[in-house]
Amino acid sequence: MYRGVKIILLxxxxxxSSVMAYGELVYVKxxxxxxxxxxxxxxxxxxxxxxxxxxxxxxxxxxxxxKYLKDRGYKVIPLRDFVEYxxxxxxxxxxxxxIITADDGHRSIYSTMFPIVKRYHVPVTLFLYPSAISxxxxxxxxxxxxxxxxxxxxxxxxxxxWHPNFKIEKKRLKPEEYxxxxxxxxxxxxxxxxxxxxxxxxTLAWPFGIYxxxxxxxxxxxxxxxGFTMERRHASPSDNRMALPRYLMVNSNNPERYLGRxxxxxxxQGFTPLEGHLLSNGVNEEGDx
Numbered sequence: 001m002y003r004g005v006k007i008i009l010l011x012x013x014x015x016x017s018s019v020m021a022y023g024e025l026v027y028v029k030x031x032x033x034x035x036x037x038x039x040x041x042x043x044x045x046x047x048x049x050x051x052x053x054x055x056x057x058x059x060x061x062x063x064x065x066x067k068y069l070k071d072r073g074y075k076v077i078p079l080r081d082f083v084e085y086x087x088x089x090x091x092x093x094x095x096x097x098x099i100i101t102a103d104d105g106h107r108s109i110y111s112t113m114f115p116i117v118k119r120y121h122v123p124v125t126l127f128l129y130p131s132a133i134s135x136x137x138x139x140x141x142x143x144x145x146x147x148x149x150x151x152x153x154x155x156x157x158x159x160x161x162w163h164p165n166f167k168i169e170k171k172r173l174k175p176e177e178y179x180x181x182x183x184x185x186x187x188x189x190x191x192x193x194x195x196x197x198x199x200x201x202x203t204l205a206w207p208f209g210i211y212x213x214x215x216x217x218x219x220x221x222x223x224x225x226x227g228f229t230m231e232r233r234h235a236s237p238s239d240n241r242m243a244l245p246r247y248l249m250v251n252s253n254n255p256e257r258y259l260g261r262x263x264x265x266x267x268x269q270g271f272t273p274l275e276g277h278l279l280s281n282g283v284n285e286e287g288d289x
Contacts, residue, residue, distance in 0.1 A: 036234040037082055038262055039099040040065075041246040045112035049251055059112050061255040066120040068256050074098050074263070076122035080155055083203060083226045086241055098263070099235075101228070101246065103127045103159055103205055110144045117153055125155045127205035127228070130192040131162035142196050149197060157203040158224070161189040166210050182215065186222035202226065204242075216242045234265065 043055040045062055069076060077097045102109055105128040117124055126145075134141045148154040164185060170178050190201045202225045206215075209230035219227060219242065231245035239245065252258035 035085070035097075036236040037077075037097050037099055038234050038265070039079070039082075039101060039228065039244065039246040040249050040262075041228075041230065042100070042102040042113070042249050043104055044106045045108040054250060055248075056108075057249055057251050059116070061251055062113065063116050064255040065249075065259050066116060066122060068259050069098055069122075070120060076100055078123040078155060079125040079157075079203065082235070083241075086237055087225060099125070101125045101127060101205070104129065104163070105133055105139045105145075105159075107138060107140050110140045110148065114148055118151060121153065123153050123155070125157055125203075127157050127159040127203075128189075128193060129159040129161060129163040129207075130189055130196070133196075145197060149199075156193055156197050156199050156201070157205070158186070158189040158193060158201050159205045160185040160207055161192070163207045165208055166215060179218075182218045183222065186219050186224065190223060203228070206243075211243060 042057055042062070044053070044057070045059060046056050047059055049056050049058065074096045075098070077099060079099045079101060082097075082099055100122060102113065102124060103126075105126060109126065113124070126148075128145075132139045133145065134143075145154075145156065149156070161184065164181075166182070169181060173181055186204070193199060193201045202223065204219055204224045204227045206227055206229055211227060211229065216227065225241065226244060227242040228244045228246050230248050231243075232247050233245045235244045235246075247262050
């Protein structure tokens with residue numbers, strides 16, 4: 001009998017410590033709490049949407065997204081913290097955590113996103129391909145990135161060296177040339193970012209969301225411990241660390257509804273959502289009705 005009581009007490013202690021550590025339990029099953037986090041992906045910003053551009057988010061819409069998160073008690077956490085959680089089991093807040101990322105390094109990130117991020121004081125991770133920085137007219141400069149870094153709100157990670165389409169390059173190049181090309185894309189990007197911005201680059205955003213086992217192996221050899229795609233669902237510890245999902249953010253006439261539907265989605269992992277937190281499965285979150 002004493003042994004049975006001891007087992008029950010151990011179970012209760014584990015459950016209570018999980019509640020205290022996570023703040024809010026996202027999912028509960030035999031294995032304990034499962035953390036799921038929506039990772040938002042932006043690209044460009046501006047006062048209006050260009051005629052040929054489906055990845056620009058207007059200034060007002062982006063600010064409404066941050067206001068929505070703040071008003072509803074969501075906590076924007078650094079992407080680096082989530083990666084640490086995946087690697088080491090470091091505990092961070094549960095189902096009201098959100099991660100914000102932006103890819104490519106477009107100049108509107110500095111002119112438009114930067115002031116709003118400072119106003120709301122939220123962390124952002126930028127995935128950059130450094131061949132374009134201070135070279136292409138559409139990108140930011142290294143000095144601008146250093147200015148952003150000084151705020152303590154921005155982290156910088158790799159989007160390869162010049163954002164290639166690996167499927168096309170594999171068809172174009174001979175096998176040995178392709179291997180060297182892939183290695184260069186991963187290593188040169190990491191080296192350049194670390195040199196210019198004095199950051200530790202360990203995370204990769206796959207260009208066009210394209211990856212496979214061969215690319216994952218080469219990225220790991222180059223020192224990357226996590227990679228991000230554009231698969232639209234919440235990220236969780238059960239995911240492949242080198243293929244973590246993100247939500248591509250687009251403009252919307254009803255930004256609060258659009259973001260709300262993303263945040264309310266359950267991850268497609270077969271766990272039962274806690275009542276009152278998530279909408280039913282199958283809700284269409286794309287754009288406006």
